[in-house]
Amino acid sequence: MLKRILFAIITGVLLFLVFLGGAAYCQDGEALFKANCASCHKVDKKMTGPALKGVHDRWDNQIEEMIAFVKNSQAYMKAGRPKSDYAKKLYAEYNNTLMPAQALKDEEIKAIFDYILAYKAPDAATAGAPAAADEKKVDPSVYYSILTLVVVLLVVCILLAIVVGIVVTALVAKEKRGVLNWETFTASARGIFRNKFVLTVVGLVVILGVLNSTIDFAANINFNQNYQPVQPIAFSHKLHAGQYQIDCKYCHIGVEKGKSATIPSTNICMNCHNAIEEGPKYGRTEIAKIYESYQNNKPIEWVKIHNLPDLVYFSHAQHVKVAGLECQECHGPVEQMEEVYQYAKLSMGWCVDCHRKKEVDINKDDYYRSIHAQLREDLKQGKIKKITVETLGGLECARCHY
Ligand code: HEC
Ligand code: HEC
Ligand code: HEC
Numbered sequence: 001m002l003k004r005i006l007f008a009i010i011t012g013v014l015l016f017l018v019f020l021g022g023a024a025y026c027q028d029g030e031a032l033f034k035a036n037c038a039s040c041h042k043v044d045k046k047m048t049g050p051a052l053k054g055v056h057d058r059w060d061n062q063i064e065e066m067i068a069f070v071k072n073s074q075a076y077m078k079a080g081r082p083k084s085d086y087a088k089k090l091y092a093e094y095n096n097t098l099m100p101a102q103a104l105k106d107e108e109i110k111a112i113f114d115y116i117l118a119y120k121a122p123d124a125a126t127a128g129a130p131a132a133a134d135e136k137k138v139d140p141s142v143y144y145s146i147l148t149l150v151v152v153l154l155v156v157c158i159l160l161a162i163v164v165g166i167v168v169t170a171l172v173a174k175e176k177r178g179v180l181n182w183e184t185f186t187a188s189a190r191g192i193f194r195n196k197f198v199l200t201v202v203g204l205v206v207i208l209g210v211l212n213s214t215i216d217f218a219a220n221i222n223f224n225q226n227y228q229p230v231q232p233i234a235f236s237h238k239l240h241a242g243q244y245q246i247d248c249k250y251c252h253i254g255v256e257k258g259k260s261a262t263i264p265s266t267n268i269c270m271n272c273h274n275a276i277e278e279g280p281k282y283g284r285t286e287i288a289k290i291y292e293s294y295q296n297n298k299p300i301e302w303v304k305i306h307n308l309p310d311l312v313y314f315s316h317a318q319h320v321k322v323a324g325l326e327c328q329e330c331h332g333p334v335e336q337m338e339e340v341y342q343y344a345k346l347s348m349g350w351c352v353d354c355h356r357k358k359e360v361d362i363n364k365d366d367y368y369r370s371i372h373a374q375l376r377e378d379l380k381q382g383k384i385k386k387i388t389v390e391t392l393g394g395l396e397c398a399r400c401h402y
């Protein structure tokens with residue numbers, strides 16, 4: 001009897017906690033929209049980008065296509081997917097203003113689209129208020145999420161307290177045949193915590209928790225994802241590659257030629273900064289460092305962000321020129337980064353994962369002409385369904401390791 005009560009209660013609490021965990025993972029579409037899209041989009045009004053109301057209809061409810069577009073619209077237009085032509089037309093309609101790639105997860109983008117679908121215009125009274133007012137207000141969803149958290153925690157505490165109270169009282173009633181005073185109460189409470197079953201369950205939960213975080217920790221050891229060192233000059237990709245749309249290859253000249261993308265020399269900066277002596281944010285101070293480097297013939301000491309171990313061979317030309325990949329597939333939305341950070345994990349699993357999935361257009365180049373003839377034949381006869389980097393040997397150890 002004692003065990004059964006305890007079992008029921010503990011299972012209940014555990015289930016509740018699991019449920020809580022699940023709820024915490026739910027995506028808040030409105031908050032995500034405000035944080036990532038609201039600078040260019042409104043749901044019911046055209047801004048820099050189109051009004052997003054009715055977007056499901058315009059994309060024939062093809063949510064996969066919409067997600068792919070949001071992740072990287074530039075790549076989407078080129079990819080020859082079902083709505084690529086539509087996207088190209090839209091791009092032209094918006095005077096070739098590029099919708100920047102969004103580094104969001106599929107579920108997050110889905111949550112944003114769900115928010116758009118469910119969106120109701122504020123009623124006439126509030127809609128009449130001046131638009132400028134609501135731009136200055138702190139996003140109320142922040143308060144809501146804090147509030148929700150507090151309420152949930154409170155409820156959990158109260159529930160736990162009630163549960164413990166009930167158990168203790170029940171035990172006391174059972175064992176002491178109704179005599180309930182402080183002594184019997186504490187005695188049976190101690191009894192609960194000495195109970196082997198309770199100890200086992202609590203122990204298991206703790207061990208599982210520790211194990212889980214250890215594995216997480218170990219899996220990320222040695223990887224510098226999100227590494228963002230301070231650079232000697234406050235150089236902004238957002239300003240140069242984003243706002244002024246300077247081509248990545250203008251500065252990273254090695255990217256189509258060889259292994260290294262290369263970091264631009266001071267001379268490349270000087271092509272423009274000969275004339276541009278002042279910037280919008282730092283005035284003359286940061287740009288003066290370029291002149292200092294130029295006049296003293298001393299290279300700027302940029303801190304390297306991406307570092308593969310020496311045993312790995314990686315070539316930019318292979319990926320950018322031969323495979324035609326966009327920088328953003330591996331480096332994320334650099335053109336939105338004030339300071340660059342390491343976007344991808346750069347683990348072996350990361351390389352291999354893409355090599356397994358990425359299809360290669362073997363008609364495009366004659367790099368592997370002899371193998372390609374055979375592959376085309378296999379494809380025609382249905383021996384293979386698609387040609388990925390893996391099919392071309394991209395998972396062989398020696399391709400990536402010296
Ligand atoms: C820097 C401005 C900017 C930001 C930020 C931005 N967009 Fe866009 N978006 C645009 C522009 C411009 C277009 C239209 C031109 C084009 O297609 O490139 C567009 C087009 C779209 C379209 C296609 C609309 C249609 O009518 O078919 C969707 C969907 C979209 N954006 C969703 C999003 C979502 C979701 C976010 C946030 C995660 C977002 N955008 C963030 C500028 C932006
Ligand atoms: C005006 C010149 C310029 C342009 C244009 C430019 N970059 Fe850079 N990039 C730099 C400089 C300088 C650094 C080194 C300082 C830093 O990390 O911010 C750098 C660093 C980087 C790094 C990190 C390198 C490392 O240390 O591992 C990446 C990745 C990168 N750029 C990608 C891009 C991409 C992608 C684009 C185009 C969207 C681009 N860059 C456009 C000048 C430029
Ligand atoms: C193709 C032209 C071009 C090149 C090349 C270029 N810049 Fe710039 N840079 C600009 C423009 C345009 C501005 C903004 C000027 C403005 O808005 O007043 C700017 C602004 C800046 C600023 C001031 C930022 C601020 O907010 O105050 C810094 C620092 C800077 N650049 C560093 C560099 C460095 C370092 C390099 C070389 C790696 C470089 N730039 C290469 C065009 C260029």
Ligand code: HEC
Nearest residue numbers: 248252255260261262306307308314319320325326327330
């Ligand atoms: C297939 C993934 C991939 C693509 C696509 C890619 N990069 Fe890289 N990039 C990397 C990796 C991996 C490194 C680290 C290389 C190393 O440490 O040897 C790197 C390093 C860099 C660096 C640091 C200097 C260097 O070469 O080590 C710059 C700058 C850079 N990339 C810019 C770019 C630009 C610009 C583009 C697009 C034209 C681009 N990358 C496309 C994966 C990629």
Ligand code: HEC
Nearest residue numbers: 313314322323329350351354358360389392393394399400
């Ligand atoms: C976003 C996808 C992507 C990622 C990430 C990626 N690759 Fe690749 N890689 C490709 C594609 C596509 C090709 C095929 C190029 C071709 O031959 O058309 C390729 C080809 C190669 C090749 C030549 C293979 C051959 O057949 O000779 C090597 C070597 C290579 N990659 C190494 C790496 C390493 C090392 C990493 C991780 C640091 C990496 N790649 C990450 C997409 C990727």
Ligand code: HEC
Nearest residue numbers: 309312346347348349351352355394395396397399400401
């Ligand atoms: C697509 C590219 C690629 C292929 C194919 C590949 N590797 Fe790797 N490998 C990497 C990269 C990148 C790293 C460095 C990052 C890491 O430690 O995960 C690495 C790391 C390793 C390490 C760890 C070295 C250390 O310092 O911890 C070993 C061992 C290894 N590879 C063995 C292999 C073997 C065996 C194969 C063939 C079955 C293979 N690799 C195929 C890209 C590749």
